[in-house]
Amino acid sequence: MIRFENVTKRYPDGTSAVHELSLEVARGELVTLVGPSGCGKTTTMKMVNRLIEPTSGRILLDGEDISTVDPVELRRRIGYVIQQVGLFPHKTVLDNTATVPFLLGWSKAERRKRAAELLEMVGLDPARYGDRYPDQLSGGQRQRVGVARALAADPPVLLMDEPFGAVDPVVREHLQNEFLKLQSTLHKTVLFVTHDIEEAVRLGDRIAVYGDGRIEQFDPPAKVLGAPATPYVADFVGADRGLKRLSVTPIERGDLEEPPVVHLDDPIDKARARMRSEGARWAVVLDDADELHGWLAADALDTGAGPVADADAKTDTTAAAKAAGKNAPPTVADHARRMEAWLPLGSPLKQAFSSMLQHDAGWIAVLDDADRFVGVLTPGRLHEALRRSIDADERDVSRDEVELETVADA
Numbered sequence: 001m002i003r004f005e006n007v008t009k010r011y012p013d014g015t016s017a018v019h020e021l022s023l024e025v026a027r028g029e030l031v032t033l034v035g036p037s038g039c040g041k042t043t044t045m046k047m048v049n050r051l052i053e054p055t056s057g058r059i060l061l062d063g064e065d066i067s068t069v070d071p072v073e074l075r076r077r078i079g080y081v082i083q084q085v086g087l088f089p090h091k092t093v094l095d096n097t098a099t100v101p102f103l104l105g106w107s108k109a110e111r112r113k114r115a116a117e118l119l120e121m122v123g124l125d126p127a128r129y130g131d132r133y134p135d136q137l138s139g140g141q142r143q144r145v146g147v148a149r150a151l152a153a154d155p156p157v158l159l160m161d162e163p164f165g166a167v168d169p170v171v172r173e174h175l176q177n178e179f180l181k182l183q184s185t186l187h188k189t190v191l192f193v194t195h196d197i198e199e200a201v202r203l204g205d206r207i208a209v210y211g212d213g214r215i216e217q218f219d220p221p222a223k224v225l226g227a228p229a230t231p232y233v234a235d236f237v238g239a240d241r242g243l244k245r246l247s248v249t250p251i252e253r254g255d256l257e258e259p260p261v262v263h264l265d266d267p268i269d270k271a272r273a274r275m276r277s278e279g280a281r282w283a284v285v286l287d288d289a290d291e292l293h294g295w296l297a298a299d300a301l302d303t304g305a306g307p308v309a310d311a312d313a314k315t316d317t318t319a320a321a322k323a324a325g326k327n328a329p330p331t332v333a334d335h336a337r338r339m340e341a342w343l344p345l346g347s348p349l350k351q352a353f354s355s356m357l358q359h360d361a362g363w364i365a366v367l368d369d370a371d372r373f374v375g376v377l378t379p380g381r382l383h384e385a386l387r388r389s390i391d392a393d394e395r396d397v398s399r400d401e402v403e404l405e406t407v408a409d410a
C-alpha cells in the first residue's frame, strides 16, 4: 500500500536525514517507526504526504508514484495526526473534526453528522464536547479530536507522528488501547512514528527500528525483542527485552502441561487412584458441563483431611447429593477447591505471569474459544515457551519445531 523505493532525503544544508530507504507497508497494516531523536522518522513520514520531497527514490501509494499526484488531492487520501494536534483554536470541536469534509464541500448537515459520529468513535460525547473550543479540553481529549479529524473523510492511510507523545503515561496507554480497538475495526494502513519502544511494541504489527537515517531491523515486535538484528537494535530495545517480549508472546497449546482431569461428581477413590497412577500431586477439576471448576490436591486426600471448608474454598458440595442420602460416597466435590485464575489460549505470557502473581497460584488454567479446558501453564512452562519462541524467531521456524536443551540435558 505504501512503498518506499531507495528513498534518500538530503536537506539543503547537507544534512542527510534518510538514506536509500526501502520499506513496504501492507494494506491494513500498522507499522511503527521507532528510533532516537533525529534519526529521520519524521522526514520519512512527511515524504508520504509530500510535505517534504525526497532528493531521490520513489514513493508509491497503492501502486501510484506520489510525485505525479497533486499534493492537495494526495492529502485527502491520507489522514495526518501530529503531537501538537494543530486544532483551530477559534473553531468548535465539531467544526475542527469536520475540517476535511468542509474542504471537500459536504453540506453542513452531513458534516455535523459525520463529525458527531467520529467523536463518538474516539470516545467523546458529541453532545457534551462538540460545542467546546480546544482550550476547554484536556490534552488527552485534544488528541482524540486530532484522531477523529484525521479519520473524517475515511482515508485509507493514516500518518501519525508521536500522536500520543504529549500526554501523561496513564492517558497515553488509554489512548493507545482505544486506538488499537479502532484499528481492529477500521484496518487503516498506518505509519506511526514514536521514539518509545514500548509504544512501538504495543501498537505495531511490524516495527521499523531506525538507526541514523537507515532501518536497522523491520520485523514483528516479538522478533525485534527476541532476535534483535544488530547490537544497535539490542541496545535500543533495552536489556529488559525478555520481559517486554512476554507481552507479545501468545500462549500456545504446545506450551501447556496436562495434569490429570477429574470431575466434580467422580467418587473420591477413583480420583485418588487416577492421581496416584499418574504420579500427580494435584488434578484439575471440571464440572458436569466440562467447565473449569478448580483443583484437587492429593495431600488433602492422603492425610485423610475432611472436606474443605466452604468459607475457605467456596466448594460447591452438591447439595442434592447430600440431601439424597447420608451415606452417599464422598466425591471430588467434597474436596475440590475453586480456581479463579484462567486465561484464553492466545493471551500474552505476561498476562499469565501477572495472573499467577495476582492469585498467588503456581499454575494458570488455559481455556479454548469455547471455554473448554485445554491445559495449564506453570512458571516452568512459561519460561520454556519464552525460550522456544525466541529460538523460533532466531531460526525463522514455528515454536513447535523448537526442541529445547535443558540444564538437565546438558
Ligand SMILES: Nc1ncnc2c1ncn2[C@@H]1O[C@H](COP(=O)(O)OP(=O)(O)OP(=O)(O)O)[C@@H](O)[C@H]1O
Pocket (backbone or CB within 6 Å): 011, 012, 013, 015, 016, 017, 035, 036, 037, 038, 039, 040, 041, 042, 043, 044, 195
Ligand atoms: N528542514 C531541515 N533542514 C535541515 N535539517 C533538517 C531539517 N529537518 C530535519 N532535519 C534534520 O534531519 C535529521 C532527521 O530529522 P527528523 O525530524 O526526520 O528526525 P526524527 O527521527 O523525526 O526526530 P525526532 O524524534 O526528534 O522528531 C535530523 O538531523 C534533523 O536535524
